[in-house]
Each structure stands twice: as C-alpha cells, then as structure tokens.
Amino acid sequence: MRAILAVARREIYSFFVSPAAYVVATIFIVTVSVWFLVLIFQNISAQLTVQLTPGARQPTLTDKVLRPFLMNGLFRVLWLVAPLISMRLLSEDRKQGTADLLLSSPITTLQLVLGKYLGALAIMAILFVATMHIPLFLVLGGNVDRGVVFAGYLGVFLTAAMFLAAGVFASSLTENQIVAALLTMATMLGIFLFGKLAEASQRFLGGVFTPFSLGSHLEDFIRGILDSSGFVYFLSMSAFFVFLTQRTIDSQRWR
Amino acid sequence: MTPFLEFDLRMIIVDRLEKSYGGRTALKGISFRVHRGEVLGLLGPNGAGKTTTMKILTGLIPATGGRASVAGFDVHEQSLEVRRRIGYLPEHPPLYREMTVRGFLRFVAELRGVPRSKRSAKVDRAIEQCGLAEVAGRIVGRLSKGYRQRVGLAQAIVHDPEVLILDEPTVGLDPKQIVDIRSLVKGFGGERTVILSTHILPEVTMTCQRVVIITRGSIVAEDSIANLTGRGEMGERMAITVARDLDGVASTLAGIPGVIGVDRAPGEPPTYHVSVERGFSGKELLSAAVVQSGCGLLEMKTVPETLEDVFLDLITEEHGVAA
Known part of the structure; x- marks a missing residue:
C-alpha cells in the first residue's frame, strides 16, 4: 500500500505542477459551467411555455436541469478530459527513462499500475469536486432531488473511473502521449458503441449483452437508482483494464 | 524465501548468462563473480553487452539462458528480493524533471521502502554524499547535466543498498565532475558491492579493484587491475x-x-x-x-x-x- 500511495502521490504532484493540468482543469470546469448556464437559460424560457398550458404536469428542476447537466454536460466532457489525464501515466515514464527506476524498485507490477490508476482517479476526483458549485447551487437555490445529485455524480464518476482504467492501459502500450490519448478515445468509443449495440440488439438477442450497456447503467444512476449491476459493470470493466495493463508491462519486462 | 545458493562472500554471481534479442545475440554465456565490498569494472566497447548484463541483474529484462544471483537471490525467481537490495543508475539517469531534487529523492526513498522515520535522514545523507546540498530545493529539469547525473547517483544510493549497479556513471560530464564522481564511487567500495560499466579505461584503473573485459557478448579477460596490466600476455x-x-x-x-x-x-x-x-x-x-x-x-x-x-x-x- 505504501508503494501504491507513493506512486499515486507523485502522479498527482506532477499533474498539478504541469501547466497542462491547468488547461485540462479549465476545459473541464468552464465546459461544465457553461453547459449549466445554457440549461438554466433554456429552463427559464421553458417555464414560460409551460405556464401557458394549464393542467400539464409541471416538469421539475431535476428533470429540466440536473439530469441533462449530468448526462450531457458532465458525462460528455469526460471524452476529452479522461484521455488528457491518463495519457501521460505510463508512456511518459517509458519516454523519460523513469520506467527503469520504477521497474527496478522493489514493488510489484500490480502495485505500480494501481498507483498510477489511483493517482489518475484522485486527479479526476479533484476536478469533480471543483464542479460542486453547480449541484450546490441547485440544492440551495432550487428544489432538486438530492438523491439524484448523489447517484448521478457517483454514476458519472464511475464512468470516468472506467475510462481512466482504459487510459492507463493505453498509456502502457506506447511511449507517445498523443497516441496514448487517441487509443484511450478509441477504447472509450468502443465501450460506448458496444453498449449502444447491446441496447439495440435487446429485442432479438434477448438482452444477453444488456449488462454491457454503458448508457443504461449510467441512466440508472442519473435516475437516482443505485443498482448493484451498475457497480458490477463499472468496477469489473475497470479491473479488467488494470489487469490488462499489468500483463502488458510484465510482458514488456520479460521480453 | 531461501536463497538458491548459500550465503557467502560472493555478492553477485553471474553464471553462463545468455541473452538474445530476436535473432541478435547480446550475451554469449558470460560468468563472473563480485565479492562483498568489491568495486568491479565492466569494461568494453559500446554494444559489448554491459547494459544488457546490468538490466538482467536489476530484473528489467530476463536472460535467455544461464542464471544470476545477487546476495544469494536469483534475479529471475526472487526478483523482488534482489530489487530490495540494489541501487541502480541506468545509462540515462531516471529523473522526474518536474520535481525538486529533495522531493524526487524522498519519492525514491519511499518507493524503495525506506521507513518514514528514516526517510529524511537518508535523503539528507544522499544529498550530502553526492554534493547536492546547494541545489536540493531546485527543480531537477533545470539543473546542469553534471548535477542531474549526481541526482541519478543519489537516487541509486538513497536507500543505502548493499549492491550498486552503475551504468556509465561519468558519461557526458566535464573533467572536474568526472573526478568527483569517481572518488565518490571509489568511496562506496568496502561497505557496498559495486558494479560499474564504462568504456573509458582510466576510469577502471582509478575506481575499480577488479575488471571484467567484455566484448561482443563474451568475457575476454577477468582479473585484478594489477594482474591484468602486469601479467603481460605479450610479455x-x-x-x-x-x-x-x-x-x-x-x-x-x-x-x-x-x-x-x-x-x-x-x-x-x-x-x-x-x-x-x-x-x-x-x-x-x-x-x-x-x-x-x-x-x-x-x-x-x-x-x-x-x-x-x-x-x-x-x-x-x-x-x-x-x-
């Protein structure tokens, strides 16, 4: 555990002393905030419309702002931010020669990979916390479902955790950060598209692939439902990528 | 874990070690021993197999034949035990350029398993020994090449390893720095076992007690410096x-x-x-x-x-x- 934390801490340190970190953080926070503003403006005009048709069900702030914010704002920006966080993890070590230091240290490959992964998760968590002003604003200023805030954030974060695990894996395959980022995006896209196929094929395949649908798991969380199958999906996918990374590094070591 | 060979004076044993990369043979079954407290020079032209030998000893790559042990532990079977006992300076010093010298050495000490209570003392000692006191707070990436090389050496000794494996420790330094590093390395002998690779001859004469000359993956001579120069194969x-x-x-x-x-x-x-x-x-x-x-x-x-x-x-x- 000591070694894992040492690697993770160093990763967080290096991220936040690099100027690129502030570009990533700015992209994340600005995108998410602007998206929130857009939703608020849309909601103001929507309320006017709604009031003109009496008797209809009044849509809540949760429906109109919070859920679209989680699904279209927070989730979408992960496509850019997750690869940017994970791309340097192992590829940079290979390029700079620090891999020799890490691999000749008395730590196991799994400890190394978990340390890198934990570091990336912590960076992502810090960025998530930096957007907390938005749900806080909704909770304090309006009447939103706090359960949805909690479950929704958790769901998007678990998705981010899965994407970062894919990113750690991609960064173990190349010493080029750009290639690592592109591979991460490709893997994320693969996961997403496979989920879409799984949903679409439900009717004639009887839903054998439904457990692999990213969209339906995420929607559950955003509806405020904490389903164990969602946890199983995100955690096992993450573990799978961590395992692949470990095998990749070991095969490079023993080649 | 039981060592595969009985504990004795031989700190490092390399036994018929072979390595081939694809079709290219880098090591053709080399054998040598390094005794406790000895400074051994691994001398040879570029591409002779020095780095390959060191990478096998540090567990970075596997041998394709033969075996090697450090402190009685097999480098392949008991790699973690071996890695606990070594300090390694690769050809290119492995440095996190964005960290400060002290921060980097603290990280290495932690990674190498130095307990928290002793970390500061050991880091200070390495800084002292490698003459880094005046740059301890600076960013590694902004240091001169000589200082970076010293930071590389400091990361190899910060955890007080029994065995030091130094791959061309003086390459790219100016004459003054070379002298400094050599006397530093020479001082490690006695308490630590050192393997040092170089293609510079005077370096071996100045720092090592014994030399293994390796070329094209084979050992062509192994002897003490005195014997090797005095034995006069040519009379x-x-x-x-x-x-x-x-x-x-x-x-x-x-x-x-x-x-x-x-x-x-x-x-x-x-x-x-x-x-x-x-x-x-x-x-x-x-x-x-x-x-x-x-x-x-x-x-x-x-x-x-x-x-x-x-x-x-x-x-x-x-x-x-x-x-």
Whole structure:
C-alpha cells in the first residue's frame, strides 16, 4: 500500500505542477459551467411555455436541469478530459527513462499500475469536486432531488473511473502521449458503441449483452437508482483494464 | 524465501548468462563473480553487452539462458528480493524533471521502502554524499547535466543498498565532475558491492579493484587491475632509443633469444619497440648488441604495458577471430 500511495502521490504532484493540468482543469470546469448556464437559460424560457398550458404536469428542476447537466454536460466532457489525464501515466515514464527506476524498485507490477490508476482517479476526483458549485447551487437555490445529485455524480464518476482504467492501459502500450490519448478515445468509443449495440440488439438477442450497456447503467444512476449491476459493470470493466495493463508491462519486462 | 545458493562472500554471481534479442545475440554465456565490498569494472566497447548484463541483474529484462544471483537471490525467481537490495543508475539517469531534487529523492526513498522515520535522514545523507546540498530545493529539469547525473547517483544510493549497479556513471560530464564522481564511487567500495560499466579505461584503473573485459557478448579477460596490466600476455616491452638508424639493427635484435618482435616506432630519434617473453633475461645481450651494431645506444627502458594495450590486444584478437 505504501508503494501504491507513493506512486499515486507523485502522479498527482506532477499533474498539478504541469501547466497542462491547468488547461485540462479549465476545459473541464468552464465546459461544465457553461453547459449549466445554457440549461438554466433554456429552463427559464421553458417555464414560460409551460405556464401557458394549464393542467400539464409541471416538469421539475431535476428533470429540466440536473439530469441533462449530468448526462450531457458532465458525462460528455469526460471524452476529452479522461484521455488528457491518463495519457501521460505510463508512456511518459517509458519516454523519460523513469520506467527503469520504477521497474527496478522493489514493488510489484500490480502495485505500480494501481498507483498510477489511483493517482489518475484522485486527479479526476479533484476536478469533480471543483464542479460542486453547480449541484450546490441547485440544492440551495432550487428544489432538486438530492438523491439524484448523489447517484448521478457517483454514476458519472464511475464512468470516468472506467475510462481512466482504459487510459492507463493505453498509456502502457506506447511511449507517445498523443497516441496514448487517441487509443484511450478509441477504447472509450468502443465501450460506448458496444453498449449502444447491446441496447439495440435487446429485442432479438434477448438482452444477453444488456449488462454491457454503458448508457443504461449510467441512466440508472442519473435516475437516482443505485443498482448493484451498475457497480458490477463499472468496477469489473475497470479491473479488467488494470489487469490488462499489468500483463502488458510484465510482458514488456520479460521480453 | 531461501536463497538458491548459500550465503557467502560472493555478492553477485553471474553464471553462463545468455541473452538474445530476436535473432541478435547480446550475451554469449558470460560468468563472473563480485565479492562483498568489491568495486568491479565492466569494461568494453559500446554494444559489448554491459547494459544488457546490468538490466538482467536489476530484473528489467530476463536472460535467455544461464542464471544470476545477487546476495544469494536469483534475479529471475526472487526478483523482488534482489530489487530490495540494489541501487541502480541506468545509462540515462531516471529523473522526474518536474520535481525538486529533495522531493524526487524522498519519492525514491519511499518507493524503495525506506521507513518514514528514516526517510529524511537518508535523503539528507544522499544529498550530502553526492554534493547536492546547494541545489536540493531546485527543480531537477533545470539543473546542469553534471548535477542531474549526481541526482541519478543519489537516487541509486538513497536507500543505502548493499549492491550498486552503475551504468556509465561519468558519461557526458566535464573533467572536474568526472573526478568527483569517481572518488565518490571509489568511496562506496568496502561497505557496498559495486558494479560499474564504462568504456573509458582510466576510469577502471582509478575506481575499480577488479575488471571484467567484455566484448561482443563474451568475457575476454577477468582479473585484478594489477594482474591484468602486469601479467603481460605479450610479455614485456622494451623501448630502445638509438642515435642513428642503421639497416639490420632490427633483424639483429630479433635474433636474440627471448625476443618476440621488433618494431621501429615512427619519429626521431629512432626508437625500437622490442617485445620480449615474460621473465626475459637477455637485457644485457640486447644492450650489447645495440652498442656493437654501432648505432649508438641512447636509452633503453622497460615500458609497462598499460591497461589500454591489454584492452586493445584483447578486443582486436576477438575481432580477428570473429572476422
């Protein structure tokens, strides 16, 4: 555990002393905030419309702002931010020669990979916390479902955790950060598209692939439902990528 | 974990180690031993297999044949135990350029398992030993190459390892820095076991007690520095300087029993390099022959064979065989 934390801490340190970190953080926070503003403006005009048709069900702030914010704002920006966080993890070590230091240290490959992964998760968590002003604003200023805030954030974060695990894996395959980022995006896209196929094929395949649908798991969380199958999906996918990374590094070591 | 060989004075054992990358053979079954507290020089031209040997010892790559052990632990089977005991400076010092010197060394100490309570003291000691005190708070990436190399050395010793593996520790440094690093490394002997690779001969003479000369993946010589330079595989060499160059002197000298070869060295005054057998007893005959030939003996001396001569002889032989 000591070694894992040492690697993770160093990763967080290096991220936040690099100027690129502030570009990533700015992209994340600005995108998410602007998206929130857009939703608020849309909601103001929507309320006017709604009031003109009496008797209809009044849509809540949760429906109109919070859920679209989680699904279209927070989730979408992960496509850019997750690869940017994970791309340097192992590829940079290979390029700079620090891999020799890490691999000749008395730590196991799994400890190394978990340390890198934990570091990336912590960076992502810090960025998530930096957007907390938005749900806080909704909770304090309006009447939103706090359960949805909690479950929704958790769901998007678990998705981010899965994407970062894919990113750690991609960064173990190349010493080029750009290639690592592109591979991460490709893997994320693969996961997403496979989920879409799984949903679409439900009717004639009887839903054998439904457990692999990213969209339906995420929607559950955003509806405020904490389903164990969602946890199983995100955690096992993450573990799978961590395992692949470990095998990749070991095969490079023993080649 | 039980060591695969009994604990003894031999700290590092390399036994018929082989390595091939794809079709290319980098190591052709080399064997050598390093004793506790010894500084061993691994000498050879670039591409001889020095780095490969070191990478196998540090567990970075596997051997394709043979075995090696450090402190009694097999480098492949008990890699973690081996890695607990070594400090390693690769060819390119592995540095996180964005960290401060002290921060980086703290990280390495933690990674290498130094307990929290001792971390500061050990980091301070490494900073002190490697002469980094005045740059301890600076960013590694902004240091000069000499300082970066020292940080590389500091990360190798920060956890107080029993065994140090240093791959070309002085490459790319200026003469002053080279002297500093060499005396530092020399000081490690006794309490630590050191393997140092280099392609620079004086480095070995100055820092090591014993040398293994390796070329094209094979060991061509393994001995103490004193033995290697004194053993004279080619015997001894005499330099005879004369006043006048006369025909036939060379053949006269070559006719004396015990003389292996005579070379006329280029330049003036005329000097002949006479190679003689080991334990040659005909020095008197030699001087008399020169005097009688009438070319005027000016000077006659024994030239000790330098490590450089031995090295060149050995690697040229090897190339001759390979060609």
